Amino acid sequence: MKSRQSKSGYDLTPLSREAVAALASKLDAEAYNVTQRAGTERPFCGGLSENKKDGVYTCVVCGLPLFSSEHKFESGTGWPSFYSPFDAAHVAQRVDDSGGMVRKEINCARCDAHLGHVFDDGPPPTGSRYCLNSASLKFFEKGTALPPQSRPAQSEETAYFAGGCFWGLEHYFQLGPGVVDATSGYMQGSMDNPSYKQVCGDATGHAETVKVVFDPRRITYRRLLEAFFAMHDPTQKDRQGPDVGSQYRSGVWYANDRQKKETEAFIKELSGTDRYRAKKIVTQVEPAKTFWPAEDYHQDYLEKTGGACHVSNPW
Numbered sequence: 001m002k003s004r005q006s007k008s009g010y011d012l013t014p015l016s017r018e019a020v021a022a023l024a025s026k027l028d029a030e031a032y033n034v035t036q037r038a039g040t041e042r043p044f045c046g047g048l049s050e051n052k053k054d055g056v057y058t059c060v061v062c063g064l065p066l067f068s069s070e071h072k073f074e075s076g077t078g079w080p081s082f083y084s085p086f087d088a089a090h091v092a093q094r095v096d097d098s099g100g101m102v103r104k105e106i107n108c109a110r111c112d113a114h115l116g117h118v119f120d121d122g123p124p125p126t127g128s129r130y131c132l133n134s135a136s137l138k139f140f141e142k143g144t145a146l147p148p149q150s151r152p153a154q155s156e157e158t159a160y161f162a163g164g165c166f167w168g169l170e171h172y173f174q175l176g177p178g179v180v181d182a183t184s185g186y187m188q189g190s191m192d193n194p195s196y197k198q199v200c201g202d203a204t205g206h207a208e209t210v211k212v213v214f215d216p217r218r219i220t221y222r223r224l225l226e227a228f229f230a231m232h233d234p235t236q237k238d239r240q241g242p243d244v245g246s247q248y249r250s251g252v253w254y255a256n257d258r259q260k261k262e263t264e265a266f267i268k269e270l271s272g273t274d275r276y277r278a279k280k281i282v283t284q285v286e287p288a289k290t291f292w293p294a295e296d297y298h299q300d301y302l303e304k305t306g307g308a309c310h311v312s313n314p315w
Contacts, residue, residue, distance in 0.1 A: 005153055006087045006089040006090060006109075007087065007089065008086075008087045008152065009152035009153055010064060010065065010087065010090065010152055010153055011110070011153040012064075012089060012090070012109050012110050013110070014110065014111075014112070015062060015110060015111045015112075019111075020061065020062075020111050020112070020113075023061050023062060023111065024036050024061055024113075027060065027061070028135075030135045031060050031061075031135040031136065033135075034114060034133045034135040034136050035060060035061050035108075035113035035114050035115075035135070035136050036113070036114070037114075038096075038098075038105070038114040039114075039133075040116075040133060041079075041133045041134060041135050042078075043077060043078025043079060044078035045078075045134075046078075046079060046080065046133060046134025046135060047134050048080045048132075048134035048137055048139055049078055049079055049080050049134060051069075051072075051080070051139060052069075053069065053139070053141050053142070054069045054070075054141065054142040055068075055069050055139055055140050055141040055142045055144070056068050056069070056086065056139070056140050056142075056146070056150075057069075057080070057086075057132075057137040057138070057139050057140075058137065058138050058139075058140065058146075058150045059108040059110070059111060059113055059115075059136070059137070059138070060113070060135065060136055060137055060138045061108065061111045061113040062108060062110050062111035062113070062149060063138070063147055063149030063150040064090055064108055064109070064110045064111070064149070064150070065086045065087070065090065065146075065150055066085060066086055066090055066091060066108065066115065066137065067080075067082045067085055067086050067130065067132070067137070068082075068086050069142075071083050071084040071085075071086075073122075073123055075122075075129055075131070077131060079116065079131050079132060079133065079134070080131075080132045080133075080134055080137065081122070081129050081130065081131055081132070082129075082130045082132070083122045083123050083124075083125075083126045083127075083128055083129065083130070084126050084128065084130075085130065089109060090108070090109050090110075091106050091107070091108070091109060091115070091130070092106065092107045092108070092109045092112070093105065093106055093107075093118065094107065096117065103117045103119075104117055104118045104119075105117055106118050106130060106132075108136075113136060114133075114136065115130075115132055115133065115136045115137075116130065116131045116132040116133050116136065117131050118130045118131070119131060156180055156213050156214065156215055156216075157213070157214055157215075157216050157221070157255070158211060158212065158213050158214075158255055159211075159212045159214065159221060159224055159252075159254075159255060159259065160187060160209050160210070160211055160212070160252070160253040160254075160255065160288050160291065161173075161209065161210050161212065161224075161228045161251075161252060161253075162187065162188075162207040162208060162209040162210070162249060162250060162251040162252075162253070163228060163231060163232030163234070163240060163250050163251075163311075164208070164232050164239075164240025164241065164243050164248045164250075164311075165208060165240065165243050165248065165309055165311075166184040166185070166208040166209065166210050166294065166298065167184065167298070167301040167302050167307070167309050168231070168302065168309030168311025169182075169184075169210040169228075169231060169232070169311055170182045170183065170184045170210045170299075170300070170301070170302075171300075171301075171302040171303065171309070171311070172227070172231055172311055172312075172313055172314060172315070173210055173212050173224075173227070175313065175315055176212075176214070176219060176223075176224070176227060176315055177218060177219055177315070178214050178215045178216075178217075178218030178219025178223075179212060179213070179214045179215075179219065179224075180213040180214055180215055181211075181212075181213040182210050182211065182212050182213075183210065183211045183213075183293055183294075183299065184208070184209075184210055184293070184294040184298045184299055184301070185208075185209055185210070185211055185291050185292050185293045185294045186199050186204075186206040186207070186208065186209060186247075186291075186292045186294060187206060187207060187209040187253055187288065187289055187290070187291050187292070188205060188206060188207050188209075188251065188253060188286060188289050189204040189205040189206030189207075189289075189292075190204055190205045191204050191206075192290070192292070193292050194206055194292060195295070196294060196295055196298065199247050200245070200247065202245040202246055202247060205246070206247060206292075207246070207247055207248070207249050207251055208247050208248060208294075209251075209253065209291065211291050211293075212224060221258075221259060221262055222262060222266065225252070225262065225263060225266045226266075226314070227314040227315065228252070228314075229266075229270060229283075230312070230314035231311045231312065231314050232250060232311065233250075234250045234267075234270075234281045234282065234283040235276070235279040235280060235281060235282060236250065236282070237249070237250075237282045249282075249284060250282060250283040250284065251283060251284040251285070251286065252283060252284070252285050252286075253286055253287065253288035253289070254285065254286070254287060254288060255288050260285065260287070263285050264285060267281055267283060267285070
């Protein structure tokens with residue numbers, strides 16, 4: 001299938017029949033009948049008709065955002081009604097002449113799931129009424145994290161940084177503008193799913209690492225590098241302040257060649273500054289191996305405990 005993307009940045013590449021069948025097999029009977037057999041649920045029986053919460057309505061099959069609470073209105077018909085789609089390209093239309101009448105059927109542009117119909121008796125400014133089956137939609141309230149299939153294509157990137165105790169790095173990376181999430185964990189070791197106790201034994205080869213998910217449209221990878229090198233001392237080998245051991249080593253585990261080149265160029269640039277002429281930067285630069293999330297009590301540790309760490313705020 002030829003790749004397509006909407007103006008709002010979502011992947012609209014049509015899914016294969018096999019892919020749609022696999023997704024549809026996980027639906028309940030009502031959602032399957034509506035989306036795959038063009039069925040219609042009974043009015044005032046769907047769970048989303050009366051929903052007044054702010055959020056986004058996605059395709060129940062493939063997750064593509066279809067409508068927003070911003071455009072929802074009460075039509076009195078018993079079905080969720082909207083006067084405009086989330087993005088016009090996300091909702092396809094075709095003529096439906098079944099049932100002895102001619103109507104405009106609306107379908108998901110990515111997986112072709114049947115959604116409902118659109119009529120010309122809606123409110124301003126469009127005059128359209130998109131009449132949906134609740135069973136064809138999945139609602140995500142504003143503030144809820146959307147699954148990958150409901151996010152813009154390539155809207156996020158991942159980077160990995162090791163610089164001593166991960167508590168402080170995680171905390172301050174989370175404050176970065178454009179950082180979506182930061183998670184403490186372990187990387188570059190020789191065993192699967194290590195525990196904190198095993199890593200602290202300094203025998204698994206893992207380094208305490210922070211996984212940083214970021215939006216490159218709001219923050220650059222270079223800015224993350226700047227913050228990382230400001231947050232720790234890259235000249236300390238296998239330690240960071242009072243924390244001693246290879247698990248506390250300084251490292252950047254790159255996710256792609258671009259990150260590798262940017263990291264190596266940045267370290268070379270830093271090495272030529274007065275600050276690092278007398279002290280060699282020992283930060284390791286390696287391709288990222290598997291990231292193993294640390295135990296739950298390590299996540300957001302400083303926020304939970306109100307403690308402090310060697311790391312300072314780089315923002």
